[in-house]
Amino acid sequence: MATMNDVARAAGVSTSTVSYVLSGKRTISPDTRAEVLAAIEKLGYSPHAGARALASNRSNVLGLMVPLREDVNVSVVMQFVSAVVTTARTFEQDVLLLTQDDTDGIARVMSQSIVDGMIMMDIEAKDPRVPLLAKMRKPAVLIGLPDDAQGLSCVDFDFAAASRVSVRHLVDLGHRRVALIGSPQASLERHATYADRVRNGFEAAASAANVDFASRACEPTAAALAHALQDLVTGVDAATGLVVHNEFLLPMLRDTLSEMGLSVPADISVVAIAPTDVALASTAPWTAVSIPAHDIGRTAVEMVMERMHTEKPAEVRLIVPSLVQRVTTSPAKASV
Amino acid sequence: MATMNDVARAAGVSTSTVSYVLSGKRTISPDTRAEVLAAIEKLGYSPHAGARALASNRSNVLGLMVPLREDVNVSVVMQFVSAVVTTARTFEQDVLLLTQDDTDGIARVMSQSIVDGMIMMDIEAKDPRVPLLAKMRKPAVLIGLPDDAQGLSCVDFDFAAASRVSVRHLVDLGHRRVALIGSPQASLERHATYADRVRNGFEAAASAANVDFASRACEPTAAALAHALQDLVTGVDAATGLVVHNEFLLPMLRDTLSEMGLSVPADISVVAIAPTDVALASTAPWTAVSIPAHDIGRTAVEMVMERMHTEKPAEVRLIVPSLVQRVTTSPAKASV
DNA sequence: GTTTGGTATCGAAGCGCTTCGCTTAAATTA
DNA sequence: TAATTTAAGCGAAGCGCTTCGATACCAAAC
Incomplete structure (x- = not known):
């Protein structure tokens, strides 16, 4: 392994000159710069990260x-x-x-x-x-x-705002009962901040808009989803607007709803909070607040x-x- | 930041002694070792990775x-x-x-x-x-x-062997027509070695067992899966044994088959090549060769x-x- | 009592780089 | 022409560690 010293010798300059060529921290004449670069090339030199870290106190x-x-x-x-x-x-x-x-x-x-x-x-x-x-x-x-x-x-x-925007969108469309399907229970229990903020934002926005609301955590399984939906979107006070913040569930959501006899968006409107590619990974892409x-x-x-x-x-x-x-x-x- | 020198001074020894306490490369008396460790503790010393890398030529x-x-x-x-x-x-x-x-x-x-x-x-x-x-x-x-x-x-x-084992299992169960649903086309085209080896192993094993076979790449979408299955498991010469090497598809496989009127394993037997947790992530766990x-x-x-x-x-x-x-x-x- | 062999420690060189201060030469100004 | 500035490069110190003799001491061996 060639060192900076080897390069300096090959180029007929001092090591500090080589260093300054590399870092650009002082002016070097075009000629010497060229010679140094040629020597570097010829010797296949590359700087030693450890030495650099020691001298500069930066590891990159x-x-x-x-x-x-x-x-x-x-x-x-x-x-x-x-x-x-x-x-x-x-x-x-x-x-x-x-x-x-x-x-x-x-x-x-x-x-x-x-x-x-x-x-x-x-x-x-x-x-x-x-x-x-x-x-x-x-x-x-x-x-x-x-x-x-x-x-x-x-x-x-801003997950709270994401919830808010989602609720407002549903309310503006005339929905008076909205529901949230959120992260798995585990995420809520350990207070992953996104999970908390989505839920709080949702509840605050729904309250403020004076509409009925309900929210549920949901595990990433088809069974859990079906169960949650049963609670939220069937029965007399079924929600007609749904916010889903759970990337696992989105792929199975439409099928599960249709098995329950509900079609999207005719019977129920759905807003996803999810990265764009997840929201688009469906034949009928989801209305979504995208997580950037x-x-x-x-x-x-x-x-x-x-x-x-x-x-x-x-x-x-x-x-x-x-x-x-x-x-x-x-x-x-x-x-x- | 305390250096090894500071530690040495605090412990009343030389730096090399401190170094040997830390590396254990020479014997140090229990007493000095204790003093050195105490000094390290007291000063909150920790070694500088760059300096160590420079001197030892190892970055860890x-x-x-x-x-x-x-x-x-x-x-x-x-x-x-x-x-x-x-x-x-x-x-x-x-x-x-x-x-x-x-x-x-x-x-x-x-x-x-x-x-x-x-x-x-x-x-x-x-x-x-x-x-x-x-x-x-x-x-x-x-x-x-x-x-x-x-x-x-x-x-x-050993993906080739995985295919072989899967085919043999199906053949032993009496299946005479087997099919493979493999990785997405892109994986095959760039010759990701697992994709090639699964396919070659599959075809070799089926030939050797003297059973009919067919194989298909498949994109990670429900539509592509339905399409591939249409080809492979319906019609007169439909396969009754299926090997699936595609973690994306497994979650939707059972539903897709049941929509086609096929139940697992009554109508069709399925072996997955997938990590254990994926194979188990189903109400009816897949027979599988697990990818460790x-x-x-x-x-x-x-x-x-x-x-x-x-x-x-x-x-x-x-x-x-x-x-x-x-x-x-x-x-x-x-x-x- | 001298030699041998271990054991525990020290000192110093060096790993390959960055950076500061200094020197020299050339360019600018008065 | 002398004084001043600027540009380009050199040398050396130092970053914090590892490692290789060398040394000093003590116990056992002859």
């Missing part, structure tokens, strides 16, 4: 802690991961992967300076990892909104990078939802 | 290149990732994440010594990344079997680690399949 690696739980949809997780990795590369950063359960990992990678910053997904209301992260003196961004962010920056989709996983992931990286060199106060960014009407919502039938 | 990071494609099932990918990360931690390694399309990433992370070794998933028959990897002088393991591994080690599930994602991921890490310090010849390990009969296969009806 970002830590990303991802959830690998039963109750989160891995395909959505992957959209975040993909956005984070791609964006990180535009900042010349690589991404180190930590799993949710590896709580010690936070301290390990940060205090050993393996990473320059951290991004943490799937934050819970009282997430024990948040105080740990806050103690470290490197930038960190949460994807999600804990009760107390302890001075850390956060980015997330890519934007969130990208923003998280940008926020970490902004705080890498310069002090910048913590901030919370909520991505504003927008509803796209497709073919699964329509005006309510005139009430009896 | 493994690179993992994962596919984020449309045609691979992310939940299966995550099982591999999870196994790799977990196993890596048992070797005190962290995992750096690279995405499939980042071909330059291989050279970058290896020649800059950001990682000590690489694991690459979703290998294609003539994968352009394989020669790149082979050029590097750090250990690497492929999950998959390219046509030419160029001296690299490989680990994978966790074992494969773990083995990949072990193989990299074995080659980290010592020269060891490349090897190919195929994980032997085993079929578990559940409730979706039964003897063929007596033929007419």
Whole structure:
């Protein structure tokens, strides 16, 4: 392995010159620059990340802690991961992967300076990892909104607003009884913040609009879905407008409803809260508030990078939802 | 940040002593060891990964290149990732994440010594990344079997044998016409090695058993599935035994068949080639050859680690399949 | 009592880079 | 022409660790 010294010798310059050619932090004449680059090429030189990290105190690696739980949809997780990795590369950063359960990992990678910053997904209301992260003196961004962010920056989709927009859309169409099918029970119980916020937003919006409402958690199985729907959309006070925040269930929703004799949107209008590709993965695409996983992931990286060199106060960014009407919502039938 | 020097001073020893306490590479008296550990504790010392990497020429990071494609099932990918990360931690390694399309990433992370070794998933028959990897002088393991591994080690599930076992099971049950529903067309076209091997194994086994066979690629949509089934399991020469290697499709398979008036296993026996949890995610669990994602991921890490310090010849390990009969296969009806 | 062999510790070199201050030469100004 | 500025490059210190002798001490062996 050629070192920077070898390059310097081959180019007939000092190592510092080579370093400045590479970093561009001082002016170098075009001639020497060319000679240095030629030497680099010829020797197949590439800098040693460890040495660079030692001297510059920067590793050019970002830590990303991802959830690998039963109750989160891995395909959505992957959209975040993909956005984070791609964006990180535009900042010349690589991404180190930590799993949710590896709580010690936070301290390990940060205090050993393996990473320059951290991004943490799937934050819970009282997430024990948040105080740990806050103690470290490197930038960190949460994807999600804990009760107390302890001075850390956060980015997330505005799930409460997403619920609100969904309810309002249904109400505007004349629906007077709305229902929510949400995340699995497990997500609610551990207070994954998106689950809580969707539910609270839903209930607040329905109350404010003065319409009847009901909400249910739902496990990712056909049976659970059928059961939940039984409760919510049949009987005398059946809802005619449904909000679904559960990517597992969406693929089976239409069939399950039709087995119950309900057609969409004639009998029941449905708004999905889901990534666009999930909402479109159906012959009759869902009216949906899309979860912009890519934007969130990208923003998280940008926020970490902004705080890498310069002090910048913590901030919370909520991505504003927008509803796209497709073919699964329509005006309510005139009430009896 | 306290350095090793600070610790040495606080403990009244030399830095080398501290280093040896930490690495255990020389004997240290219990007393000094205790003092050193106390100083470490008191100062909240943790070693600087960059400095360590520079001096020892080891980063303790493994690179993992994962596919984020449309045609691979992310939940299966995550099982591999999870196994790799977990196993890596048992070797005190962290995992750096690279995405499939980042071909330059291989050279970058290896020649800059950001990682000590690489694991690459979703290998294609003539994968352009394989020669790149082979050029590097750090250990690497492929999950998959390219046509030419160029001296690299490989680990994978024996998909050909999985097909064989599935066909034999159906044949033993008296089925004389078998069909395969495989990966999406895209996977076959890019010669993802699992897709090719499942198909070839299937056709070879059926030929050898002297039974009729047919096979189809299938996109991950209900419509495509219905269409494929139409071809394969209806009509005069309908198959009565079906092998399915496609995790997307399994959840909708039973319903689609029942809409066609076919019940499982009365009218048609089905063997799945899928991870156990997918095979069990049904009220009537599938007879299946399970894809041991966790074992494969773990083995990949072990193989990299074995080659980290010592020269060891490349090897190919195929994980032997085993079929578990559940409730979706039964003897063929007596033929007419 | 001298030699041998272990055991526990120290000191220093070096891993490959970044960065600061200095020097030299050329360009600009008065 | 002398004084001043600017551009380009050099040298050396230092980042925090690992590792290889060398050393000092003590117990056992002859």
